[in-house]
Amino acid sequence: xxxxxxxxxxxxxxxxxxxxxxxxxxxxxxxxxxxxxxxxxxxxxxxxxxxxxxxxxxxxxxxxxxxxxxxxxxxxxxxxxxxxxxxxxxxxxxxxxxxxxxxxxxxxxxxxxxxxxxxxxxxxxxxxxxxxxxxxxxxxxxxxxx
Amino acid sequence: xxxxxxxxxxxxxxxxxxxxxxxxxxxxxxxxxxxxxxxxxxxxxxxxxxxxxxxxxxxxxxxxxxxxxxxxxxxxxxxxxxxxxxxxxxxxxxxxxxxxxxxxxxxxxxxxxxxxxxxxxxxxxxxxxxxxxxxxxxxxxxxxxxxxxxxxxxxxxxxxxxxxxxxxxxxxxxxxxxxxxxxxxxxxxxxxxxxxxxxxxxxxxxxxxxxxxxxxxxxxxxxxxxxxxxxxxxxxxxxxxxxxxxxxxxxxxxxxxxxxxxxxxxxxxxxxxxxxxxxxxxxxxxxxxxxxxxxxxxxxxxxxxxxxxxxxxxxxxxxxxxxxxxxxxxxxxxxxxxxxxxxxxxxxxxxxx
Numbered sequence: 001x002x003x004x005x006x007x008x009x010x011x012x013x014x015x016x017x018x019x020x021x022x023x024x025x026x027x028x029x030x031x032x033x034x035x036x037x038x039x040x041x042x043x044x045x046x047x048x049x050x051x052x053x054x055x056x057x058x059x060x061x062x063x064x065x066x067x068x069x070x071x072x073x074x075x076x077x078x079x080x081x082x083x084x085x086x087x088x089x090x091x092x093x094x095x096x097x098x099x100x101x102x103x104x105x106x107x108x109x110x111x112x113x114x115x116x117x118x119x120x121x122x123x124x125x126x127x128x129x130x131x132x133x134x135x136x137x138x139x140x141x142x143x144x145x146x
Numbered sequence: 147x148x149x150x151x152x153x154x155x156x157x158x159x160x161x162x163x164x165x166x167x168x169x170x171x172x173x174x175x176x177x178x179x180x181x182x183x184x185x186x187x188x189x190x191x192x193x194x195x196x197x198x199x200x201x202x203x204x205x206x207x208x209x210x211x212x213x214x215x216x217x218x219x220x221x222x223x224x225x226x227x228x229x230x231x232x233x234x235x236x237x238x239x240x241x242x243x244x245x246x247x248x249x250x251x252x253x254x255x256x257x258x259x260x261x262x263x264x265x266x267x268x269x270x271x272x273x274x275x276x277x278x279x280x281x282x283x284x285x286x287x288x289x290x291x292x293x294x295x296x297x298x299x300x301x302x303x304x305x306x307x308x309x310x311x312x313x314x315x316x317x318x319x320x321x322x323x324x325x326x327x328x329x330x331x332x333x334x335x336x337x338x339x340x341x342x343x344x345x346x347x348x349x350x351x352x353x354x355x356x357x358x359x360x361x362x363x364x365x366x367x368x369x370x371x372x373x374x375x376x377x378x379x380x381x382x383x384x385x386x387x388x389x390x391x392x393x394x395x396x397x398x399x400x401x402x403x404x405x406x407x408x409x410x411x412x413x414x415x416x417x418x419x420x421x422x423x424x425x426x427x428x429x430x431x432x433x434x435x436x437x438x439x440x441x442x443x444x445x446x447x448x449x450x451x452x453x454x455x456x457x458x459x460x461x462x463x464x465x466x467x468x469x470x471x472x473x474x475x476x477x478x479x480x481x482x483x484x485x486x487x488x489x490x491x492x493x494x495x496x497x498x499x
Contacts, residue, residue: 025279027311028283030303030307031286031287031290034290034296034300035290035294038296098279098282119282119285119286122289122293
């Protein structure tokens with residue numbers, strides 16, 4: 001415990017990984033936000049592709065969790081716009097979809113880094129998110145043990 | 147001959163088609179060998195050398211007349227055959243036109259079938275999407291509540307979300323069952339005397355929370371003096387509820403939804419109008435169709451199966467009424483009018499008619 005404390009201080013000093021959840025259905029964003037916040041991520045939400053892009057351009061997040069089936073601008077288009085914007089750094093995008101039509105390949109074609117089907121399996125979601133954004137406390141503790 | 151030689155006469159005769167069949171017999175001198183041949187080539191039928199015997203002339207003329215008669219007869223026969231052929235050609239071209247029309251109709255039917263099939267596929271895609279959407283929240287939160295600890299605020303919101311989505315799904319399934327019953331003609335009305343004002347007030351109570359959530363002003367002008375109608379109060383409430391919920395769904399925050407009830411002659415009139423997004427002119431004729439929503443499945447802004455208005459129309463028609471819609475266009479709001487026949491007190495009961 002005595003060894004962990006200074007490390008924990010170090011962790012809180014670091015900026016938490018920021019995830020942007022984009023989904024037009026508020027029930028979905030609320031669920032994902034609650035779960036990811038419980039895992040120690042900072043979560044912001046947007047209720048449309050256009051609103052999401054505006055947030056991404058204003059302050060690029062560390063990961064975008066993106067619903068595919070949305071009105072006006074679907075998740076594929078949002079992904080393409082992120083990839084084609086030279087002013088943005090590389091931002092990992094994980095697509096979330098309940099629709100049968102798009103396959104994982106379609107998602108990867110437009111430049112997505114992950115693909116999750118609804119209903120979202122949390123373990124699967126967290127595995128994908130952790131692979132992209134490793135939990136910092138766990139990492140630091142592991143380093144400590146080593 | 148003076149003025150016009152025999153040879154000129156033959157030439158002129160043959161320029162008249164109607165005289166084509168008239169035989170010409172030349173009377174020539176013995177020395178006119180060359181002229182004779184020339185005239186025979188130009189169209190004379192026969193010749194006699196002067197001096198000629200009357201008997202020979204008679205015989206030759208007789209022959210030529212006999213030939214002309216046969217020729218005339220053949221000509222007539224040919225003309226009539228020609229006429230028959232023309233009629234046949236006419237008939238064939240008529241049949242061809244008919245065939246083309248039938249072909250066009252068939253093509254049109256094939257296109258309609260294809261369209262219906264596409265609508266069905268789209269509808270099935272929408273159904274599966276719409277049924278899964280509430281399930282995602284229900285399953286997601288059930289798992290989250292089972293595997294994690296949350297504070298009271300989040301737990302309450304989670305439970306409320308599960309309940310609301312379960313209700314939404316129940317509603318979707320009810321709508322699907324209704325449509326299935328309506329399409330098979332298996333939906334039966336439980337008829338009794340119904341006071342429409344009570345029905346409308348009950349429907350307003352149901353949708354009030356949705357209106358409040360969007361800060362939409364829900365107002366009613368209900369005439370107390372409207373006579374009762376014969377109908378199924380649950381189904382009529384469903385009609386009004388659907389129209390009100392629709393109006394609220396397509397009206398943006400702070401808008402207005404109004405419902406009116408009045409009576410005209412032997413009919414009750416319910417009118418639901420809103421200040422919402424309105425309906426495009428090209429969509430208006432299809433607004434009560436099954437499996438239709440103005441948006442296509444990939445860009446849909448609003449959830450739902452697009453069955454509400456189709457159910458409403460069927461229910462209104464089962465009550466012997468009609469439903470109409472008006473909208474000045476996009477952004478101009480919409481007005482739905484339901485007209486239902488009142489109970490006619492002077493009409494004798496069915497068994498006396």
